[in-house]
Amino acid sequence: MDSFELAQAVPATSNTPHPSGLATIAAIATPLGRGGVGVIRLSGARAYDIACQLTGKTAFTPRMASFCRFYQADGTIVDEGLVLYFKGPHSFTGEDVIELQGHGGMILQNQLLARVFELGAKQAGAGEFSYRAFDNDKLDLVQAEAIADAIDATSAAAASSAIRSLSGEFSQKINQLLEQLIYLRLHVEAAIDFPDEEDVDFLSDGVIQDKLEQTQDKIQQVLATAKQGQLLRDGIHVVLAGRPNAGKSSLLNRLAGQERAIVTNVAGTTRDTLQETVVLNGLTLHLTDTAGLRDTDDTVERIGIERARTAITQADMLLMVYDVSRDLAEDSTPLQLAEQLFGKLPEAKKLLIIANKSDLLTDAHDKAQKASSQNEITQRGYEQVNVSCETGSGIETLIETLCAKVGFHPPENSLIARTRHIDALRRTAGHLTEAHEQLTVFQAGELVAESLRQAQLSLGEITGEFSADDLLGKIFGSFCIGK
Numbered sequence: 028m029d030s031f032e033l034a035q036a037v038p039a040t041s042n043t044p045h046p047s048g049l050a051t052i053a054a055i056a057t058p059l060g061r062g063g064v065g066v067i068r069l070s071g072a073r074a075y076d077i078a079c080q081l082t083g084k085t086a087f088t089p090r091m092a093s094f095c096r097f098y099q100a101d102g103t104i105v106d107e108g109l110v111l112y113f114k115g116p117h118s119f120t121g122e123d124v125i126e127l128q129g130h131g132g133m134i135l136q137n138q139l140l141a142r143v144f145e146l147g148a149k150q151a152g153a154g155e156f157s158y159r160a161f162d163n164d165k166l167d168l169v170q171a172e173a174i175a176d177a178i179d180a181t182s183a184a185a186a187s188s189a190i191r192s193l194s195g196e197f198s199q200k201i202n203q204l205l206e207q208l209i210y211l212r213l214h215v216e217a218a219i220d221f222p223d224e225e226d227v228d229f230l231s232d233g234v235i236q237d238k239l240e241q242t243q244d245k246i247q248q249v250l251a252t253a254k255q256g257q258l259l260r261d262g263i264h265v266v267l268a269g270r271p272n273a274g275k276s277s278l279l280n281r282l283a284g285q286e287r288a289i290v291t292n293v294a295g296t297t298r299d300t301l302q303e304t305v306v307l308n309g310l311t312l313h314l315t316d317t318a319g320l321r322d323t324d325d326t327v328e329r330i331g332i333e334r335a336r337t338a339i340t341q342a343d344m345l346l347m348v349y350d351v352s353r354d355l356a357e358d359s360t361p362l363q364l365a366e367q368l369f370g371k372l373p374e375a376k377k378l379l380i381i382a383n384k385s386d387l388l389t390d391a392h393d394k395a396q397k398a399s400s401q402n403e404i405t406q407r408g409y410e411q412v413n414v415s416c417e418t419g420s421g422i423e424t425l426i427e428t429l430c431a432k433v434g435f436h437p438p439e440n441s442l443i444a445r446t447r448h449i450d451a452l453r454r455t456a457g458h459l460t461e462a463h464e465q466l467t468v469f470q471a472g473e474l475v476a477e478s479l480r481q482a483q484l485s486l487g488e489i490t491g492e493f494s495a496d497d498l499l500g501k502i503f504g505s506f507c508i509g510k
């Protein structure tokens with residue numbers, strides 16, 4: 028009997044789904060296209076049977092690779108490759124998992140996948156493998172998100188901090204906080220239930236207050252870590268704005284390290300917004316070069332300027348580029364120029380003033396410019412960096428200033444985080460502030476207990492201990508198919 032006949036001899040298992048009701052899912056796990064090896068992953072109660080029927084083999088040993096041929100129903104060979112079997116619960120998803128490691132290539136992989144569907148597997152939805160791993164407690168929500176973040180990382184630092192989150196470091200911090208909160212709740216509930224126990228007033232003996240304050244400090248620390256992690260993950264949106272010919276496109280090219288934008292000495296060269304993502308000192312910058320802002324009758328340029336204004340309202344940071352040799356009229360300062368350009372003066376933390384073409388300044392000019400503008404800038408809490416896009420001088424300082432302004436530290440032990448985590452941490456901190464007030468101002472035990480309960484719920488959302496289904500749907504739905 029050859030392998031194919033053997034395959035037919037394997038008793039056809041019933042198509043009734045697993046008692047849990049979950050279908051066996053399959054998807055291509057490797058990128059579609061030419062590649063040495065392509066992996067199809069199956070998870071679910073029927074994965075093992077499907078592998079047997081596909082290959083004609085009758086048994087696979089968990090965690091051992093078996094070299095097999097993969098057959099069509101009519102006995103023709105689709106491909107040959109390795110079968111890897113993980114017996115649930117000792118698998119990525121916690122269910123039985125089969126991996127078919129065939130040859131890469133669109134046609135082969137799609138044929139093999141179609142055959143697997145024919146044998147009863149269903150196409151996995153986006154993030155469905157990870158969702159099952161989460162559902163079977165193989166991963167918590169932070170770890171599942173870290174997988175997607177590692178895959179989508181735009182910088183080495185973001186990738187390595189995602190892998191650290193995947194290993195559970197961030198989850199551990201959250202779980203420690205949850206334990207502290209539960210401890211606090213127990214004490215407060217006890218104080219409410221047994222108010223006269225041993226004549227001790229739990230609520231006012233200071234112990235609960237101390238513990239509460241320690242927890243508040245810890246939340247602030249985790250929040251700071253999470254903010255770094257979110258910056259690492261998402262980077263920042265930076266808009267380069269300024270008068271025509273100030274050197275915005277030259278700056279974009281300098282930062283990108285290549286000629287991305289067209290640079291000419293014709294004012295109004297950049298007419299549409301142009302985006303470029305660069306990673307500098309570990310921070311991902313989504314740069315938008317904008318059309319130089321000026322009044323114009325040119326329709327295309329006007330639309331470009333309109334787009335520039337939209338980009339400006341969405342930016343985390345505005346770089347106002349001006350030409351030190353030309354843009355400041357006798358009586359205008361960089362801050363006045365920024366005010367003219369942006370309609371109103373942006374807040375100091377969002378604006379960085381870039382004095383470009385410093386190479387064109389003679390010493391005398393230089394002094395005059397510094398004296399007249401630098402004082403006003405620093406006095407009002409703004410910052411200016413002098414650069415020359417022509418020579419590259421000042422560009423390093425510009426990058427360092429930018430990182431400092433958004434509070435980004437060169438990542439060492441950072442953990443990837445999302446806006447969702449920061450939002451939950453902030454809400455938790457808010458409930459703890461309420462609890463603190465109820466405790467210290469009103470000694471209102473019931474209200475302290477309720478605020479702590481709310482705090483625990485908010486915090487538990489992070490790891491997925493308490494999560495609404497629609498939130499889970501949103502998170503896993505954004506994963507790629509096969510993850």
Ligand SMILES: Nc1nc2c(c(=O)[nH]1)N(C=O)[C@@H](CNc1ccc(C(=O)N[C@@H](CCC(=O)O)C(=O)O)cc1)CN2
Pocket residue numbers: 066113116117118119126165
């Ligand atoms: N071939 C292959 N490579 C891969 C994955 C995969 O699914 N398949 N992964 C997919 O993301 C990542 C690795 N993650 C994995 C995580 C857990 C288990 C797993 O089988 N865990 C079991 C057994 C652990 C053990 O034997 O020590 C368990 O947790 O019980 C496998 C892969 C990256 N590389």
Ligand SMILES: Nc1nc2c(ncn2[C@@H]2O[C@H](COP(=O)(O)OP(=O)(O)OP(=O)(O)O)[C@@H](O)[C@H]2O)c(=O)[nH]1
Pocket residue numbers: 269270271272273274275276277278289290291292293294295296297298317318319320383384385386387414415416417418
């Ligand atoms: N000397 C000198 N020239 C510069 C410097 N930066 C830019 N330029 C020149 O200034 C001119 C305008 O530069 P661009 O980068 O196109 O200016 P822009 O602000 O993007 O201009 P628009 O597209 O019109 O909005 C070009 O001729 C550049 O070569 C600099 O640091 N020093």
